[in-house]
Amino acid sequence: MDQKNFIVAIVLSVLIIVGWQSFFPTKHTTPPPAPVTQAVPGAPAATPGTAPGVGTAPPAAPGAAPAAVAETFVARPEALAKSPRVTFTTPELLGSISLKGGRIDDVQLAKHRETLDPKSDPVPVLSPLGSEHPYYAEFGWSASDKALALPGPDTMWTADKPTLAPGQPVKLSWDNGQNLTFVLAISIDDHFMFDVKQSVENKSDKPVTLFPWGLVIRYGQPKAEGTYVLHEGPYGVFNGSLKEFGYSDFKGNKQQKMETTGGWVGITDKYWMATLVPDQKIKTDVSIKQTGSDTEPKYQIDYVAPGLSIAPGATGDNDQHLFAGAKIVKVIDDYREKYGIERFDLTIDWGWFSFFTKPLFWLLEWLYAQIGNFGLAIMALTVLVKAAFFPLANKSYAAMSKMKRLQPEMEKLKQRYGEDKQRMNQELMQLYRREKVNPAAGCLPIVVQIPVFFALYKVLYTTIEMRHQPFFGWIKDLSAPDPLTILTGFGLVQWNVPEFLHFFNIGLWPLFMGVTMFLQQKLNPAPTDPVQARVFQFLPIMFTFMMAPFSAGLVIYWAWSNTLSIGQQYFIMKRHGAPVGKQAVPAAALPATPPPADKKPNKTKPKKG
Amino acid sequence: MTCLARLAPTPANRQFPGRMMSFALPSLLLRGAIRLYQLTLAYFFVGACRYEPSCSAYAAEAVMVHGALRGTLLAAHRFCRCAPWGQGGFDPVPAPRVTAGRAGLSCQSARRA
Numbered sequence: 001m002d003q004k005n006f007i008v009a010i011v012l013s014v015l016i017i018v019g020w021q022s023f024f025p026t027k028h029t030t031p032p033p034a035p036v037t038q039a040v041p042g043a044p045a046a047t048p049g050t051a052p053g054v055g056t057a058p059p060a061a062p063g064a065a066p067a068a069v070a071e072t073f074v075a076r077p078e079a080l081a082k083s084p085r086v087t088f089t090t091p092e093l094l095g096s097i098s099l100k101g102g103r104i105d106d107v108q109l110a111k112h113r114e115t116l117d118p119k120s121d122p123v124p125v126l127s128p129l130g131s132e133h134p135y136y137a138e139f140g141w142s143a144s145d146k147a148l149a150l151p152g153p154d155t156m157w158t159a160d161k162p163t164l165a166p167g168q169p170v171k172l173s174w175d176n177g178q179n180l181t182f183v184l185a186i187s188i189d190d191h192f193m194f195d196v197k198q199s200v201e202n203k204s205d206k207p208v209t210l211f212p213w214g215l216v217i218r219y220g221q222p223k224a225e226g227t228y229v230l231h232e233g234p235y236g237v238f239n240g241s242l243k244e245f246g247y248s249d250f251k252g253n254k255q256q257k258m259e260t261t262g263g264w265v266g267i268t269d270k271y272w273m274a275t276l277v278p279d280q281k282i283k284t285d286v287s288i289k290q291t292g293s294d295t296e297p298k299y300q301i302d303y304v305a306p307g308l309s310i311a312p313g314a315t316g317d318n319d320q321h322l323f324a325g326a327k328i329v330k331v332i333d334d335y336r337e338k339y340g341i342e343r344f345d346l347t348i349d350w351g352w353f354s355f356f357t358k359p360l361f362w363l364l365e366w367l368y369a370q371i372g373n374f375g376l377a378i379m380a381l382t383v384l385v386k387a388a389f390f391p392l393a394n395k396s397y398a399a400m401s402k403m404k405r406l407q408p409e410m411e412k413l414k415q416r417y418g419e420d421k422q423r424m425n426q427e428l429m430q431l432y433r434r435e436k437v438n439p440a441a442g443c444l445p446i447v448v449q450i451p452v453f454f455a456l457y458k459v460l461y462t463t464i465e466m467r468h469q470p471f472f473g474w475i476k477d478l479s480a481p482d483p484l485t486i487l488t489g490f491g492l493v494q495w496n497v498p499e500f501l502h503f504f505n506i507g508l509w510p511l512f513m514g515v516t517m518f519l520q521q522k523l524n525p526a527p528t529d530p531v532q533a534r535v536f537q538f539l540p541i542m543f544t545f546m547m548a549p550f551s552a553g554l555v556i557y558w559a560w561s562n563t564l565s566i567g568q569q570y571f572i573m574k575r576h577g578a579p580v581g582k583q584a585v586p587a588a589a590l591p592a593t594p595p596p597a598d599k600k601p602n603k604t605k606p607k608k609g
Numbered sequence: 610m611t612c613l614a615r616l617a618p619t620p621a622n623r624q625f626p627g628r629m630m631s632f633a634l635p636s637l638l639l640r641g642a643i644r645l646y647q648l649t650l651a652y653f654f655v656g657a658c659r660y661e662p663s664c665s666a667y668a669a670e671a672v673m674v675h676g677a678l679r680g681t682l683l684a685a686h687r688f689c690r691c692a693p694w695g696q697g698g699f700d701p702v703p704a705p706r707v708t709a710g711r712a713g714l715s716c717q718s719a720r721r722a
Contacts, residue, residue, distance in 0.1 A: 400656040422701070425661055429699045442659045442691045524655045535648045536655070 079130035080106055084156075086172075088164040091190050092325065094122060097164065098136075101153040102172050102184050104194060105129065105136030107324045109272065116468055116476050125272050125324045134219040137274060137322050139184060139196050141210040142304065148208065149176040157184065166190050179204035192325020193335060199317035202310040209309050212318035215302035216274045218267055219292075221247045229461055230349050234288045234301055236265030236275075237343040244349075247299060250290035258286045262342040265301045266323070271464040277321035277341050278303050323347075326464050329361065351458055353451065360455040361463060368465075374478055375471030378456070378553055382561050385452055389445040390568070397569045399440035401578035404525040406435055414528075453557070460551045471556065475509070478553035482507025485548075506548040509555045514544030516562035523569050635677035643669045660700045664688050670702045 073079070083100035095107040107126040114120045127135050141150050151157070157172040164170040169187030176182065185197040198212050224232040224247075235244040238260035245256065261283045266275025278284045284303040292298040308316035321339060325331075327348050336344035350357045360381075367377035386393070409431060417424040431437075460466050466479040474484050474491065484491040485505040497505050517540035526533045547555050647665050654663075662670065667687050672680030683702065690700075 396657055403656060425699050425701065428661060432698075440657050440659050443654045443657045443664075444692060446653055446657055521655075527651075527655055529647070532647055532651070536652050539649070539652045 073132045074130055076124070076127065076131050079128045082128070082130055086159045086162060086164050086170050088188060090166055090188060092192060093188070095126070097170070097172075097186065098128060099157045099159060099172065101138060101155060102140075102151065102157045102174075103128075103136045103138050103153075104186070104196075104322060104324065105134070109326055112271075112326055112464070112467070123272065123326075125326075126274060133222070135217070135274065137194075137214065137216045137276070137324065139198055139212070139214045139320070141182070141198070141200065141212055143208065143210050145208070148180070148210075149178055150210075151176070151182050164188060169195075180208065191328075191331045191335075192323055193339075194322040194324065195319070196322055197317060197319045199315055200308070200310055201315045202312055205312050207309055207311050209307045210316065211304050211307045212320075213302055213304045214276045214278065214320055214322070215300055216267060216276060216322075218274075218299045219296075221297055221299075222269060224270075229351075229458070230270060232269055234265075234267050234299060235347075236260075236286065236288075236301070237263035237346055238265075238286065239263065240342060242343065242346045245288060247290075247297070250288065250297075250299065251294055253290050253292075255287055255289035258288075260284060260286055264323075264341055264344060264347070265303060266347065267299060267301060268327070268347065270462075271467060272326050273323065273347060275323040275347060276301065276303060277323065277339065277344075278305060279319055280340055280342060282306055328464055329365070349462060351462075353455065353458070356451055357455040357458050360452065361459045361465075364456075364459060365465065373471065374466060374469040375475065375553065375556060378478070378557050379560050381452075381456075382557055382564065385449065386561070386564050386568075389448065392441040392445045393565070393568060394572055395438070396441040396445065397572040398576055399438055400525055400569070401573040401576035402435060402437045404573070404578045405576070406431060406437070407525060410528075449561070453554075456557055457550070457554050460553045466551075466553065469553075471552065475552045475556070478556070479551045481549055482509045482552045482555065484508045486511075502549070503545065506544060507552070507555075509552055509559060510544050510548040513547060513555050513559035513562065514540050516559050516566065517543055520562050520566050520569070523566065523573060633677065636672045636680065639672045639677055639681065640669050643672070659691055660687070660698065662701065664691060667700070667702055674702055674705060 080096065083098040085096035085098055085106070087096040088094075090110070092110050093107055094110050095104075097103065098105050105126055105128040108122040108124050110122055112123045114123055125135075126137065127133055129136070138153070140152070143150060151174050155174055157174050160171040160173075161168070164186065166187075166189050169185055172184040172186065174182045179202070181201040181203065183197075183199045183201070185199070187195045189195075196214070200208075200210055202208055222232070231244045233245055233247050234250075235242065236258070237243075238258040240263065243258070250256075262280045264275050264277045265286050265288065266273050268275070282305055284305055286301070286303045288299075288301050290297045290299055305318050308318065310316040321341075323335070329348060332347055333345055335341060363384075364374070364377050364381055367380045368374050371377050371380060410428065413424060413427050413431065417427055460479050467477070469478045470476045471478055475482065485497070485507045487497050487501060487505045488494060490508060521536065521540060527536060547558065643665050647669075651663075651665060658664065660667070664684065664687055668680070668684035671683040671687075674680070675683060687700065
């Protein structure tokens with residue numbers, strides 16, 4: 001009867017889950033490729049700041065020219081061809097700098113592809129105007145004096161060489177016709193950092209005050225994967241503290257302004273980002289805003305440095321960095337050291353438990369360096385965790401074996417004293433003493449595995465180091481779910497499984513994990529609470545469904561961890577002669593219970609521990 | 610209707626005769642949460658307990674007998690006592706300190722809350 005109810009309950013829950021998914025399909029935030037508005041070349045929108053009369057108040061950094069004409073986008077190479085360019089190829093980057101506007105607007109990751117196919121496109125970090133999703137960085141100057149001609153989005157710069165390479169910086173220059181020469185000296189390294197040194201040489205006969213700025217603009221809201229687990233969007237460290245924003249925080253062209261000394265401001269995706277790093281010693285005004293419209297938003301992050309008063313004959317300059325690339329942990333940490341960037345490590349979202357997640361990542365990366373496969377490194381990590389708690393777990397399993405052997409006798413006790421809990425417990429304790437059952441190790445050895453599991457989940461989800469990392473056989477990407485799923489006939493039939501069936505689309509590794517859970521349950525003693533016992537019988541199935549959408553690496557960890565536990569437990573139980581599996585020792589085979597001593601219940605004092 | 614517990618005796622108040630049980634909302638919610646844990650996550654702790662009753666059963670009983678606040682404190686104390694180097698064994702929820710007469714009072718205050 002109870003069993004029947006339980007099955008009905010399970011069927012109902014499954015129906016609810018499936019029904020929910022078909023009625024409320026997961027919304028995708030990105031609209032289909034829509035016509036992209038392209039900024040029309042025009043005068044730089046150098047809008048003077050709040051107090052233009054006083055030369056010291058910084059004007060705001062300009063954004064994309066507001067006047068816009070709807071235009072459909074073109075393919076990346078075509079968009080790139082619209083302007084003369086300085087190209088660069090480094091071990092990690094492919095790209096170019098537009099001489100029109102002096103924009104860094106073409107950066108692709110040489111070592112990271114869009115999909116598992118090595119022939120797929122390299123991942124774009126920055127893209128030019130006119131392409132599907134323009135995303136670029138610009139550096140310039142503002143002035144309170146409106147008569148000054150300043151370089152803008154349409155300015156044609158002159159480069160001193162056609163290509164840029166690590167150790168061979170390029171110098172873009174432009175003369176404004178008013179005896180001011182503007183220079184952008186851009187250099188790159190072997191990874192993802194651009195050093196941009198802006199300078200102005202004043203050859204006129206009067207001093208000028210200029211406010212250097214840097215900005216990053218991104219057109220359109222990218223599809224964020226799972227913002228509950230990981231932050232994606234604009235963020236930065238301002239005066240030492242991290243602030244994270246969602247794209248939707250700026251809906252209705254809202255704006256956030258911060259004043260900071262040191263730190264950085266950027267826009268991040270899960271694995272890559274474009275981040276401005278101003279000179280760490282100067283006080284800057286940072287703003288993050290949306291421009292355009294809510295349907296065709298542009299997100300802009302910018303900062304304005306304090307004004308430079310440049311005397312006649314003098315040169316004023318401003319040095320800054322732009323990170324445009326993959327958030328590789330070691331690279332990020334090295335940049336933090338090398339350039340003294342305040343809290344640059346926070347560009348990677350390690351979450352609240354970074355004090356644990358990050359060391360686990362280091363350990364995993366070290367194991368990877370020794371073994372050469374991240375899947376094996378995860379397995380080795382599991383062995384280390386198990387080894388650390390091996391003696392404690394042994395103790396627990398020994399206790400468990402004895403308990404399991406005593407189960408029939410306990411049943412007898414329960415039948416005799418079931419009504420009187422106190423008495424029952426006393427009898428139980430006597431039984432334990434007689435049979436020399438030591439208390440189990442407690443839940444600590446199990447509890448410590450929870451943070452390991454969580455940290456591994458976070459590391460697999462967050463770090464680019466895990467992206468597209470293969471295991472053996474069909475697992476080509478440990479950070480993605482197992483691709484060989486039931487509904488594709490384990491890879492035999494390739495079809496697009498409809499969304500409402502995803503819940504049932506379980507991969508091979510999750511199935512194997514479910515089997516290990518089931519086997520482990522067979523070794524464990526059944527819980528004394530009958531409802532609990534019945535519910536637990538179904539939990540391996542529930543967990544199989546629940547774990548199926550998770551990254552293969554995590555499922556492999558769990559399955560492997562269970563396998564190790566089962567081995568250890570099986571060995572210990574055999575040694576203690578506990579019944580393994582279902583066959584229980586007949587109650588008659590056990591020594592008879594001595595007549596229960598008559599004690600008054602209610603007086604037993606709890607043992608102090 | 611002095612107290613629900615008198616109408617529906619349970620093993621717990623048979624264990625501590627004269628003691629009322631807490632049916633106030635906080636204690637009910639806590640016990641619901643404990644039950645949810647017992648039917649899900651407790652799965653991973655089968656057979657690991659050093660104490661009888663287990664921490665979750667102890668907590669449920671403590672909250673029922675002593676109310677949400679004192680019950681939670683007792684449960685927390687019990688949880689902290691469970692360590693591989695510590696003791697183990699039979700460790701029931703202590704009997705309430707109050708007498709039957711005062712228990713009636715606390716029952717009323719529970720209803721008001």
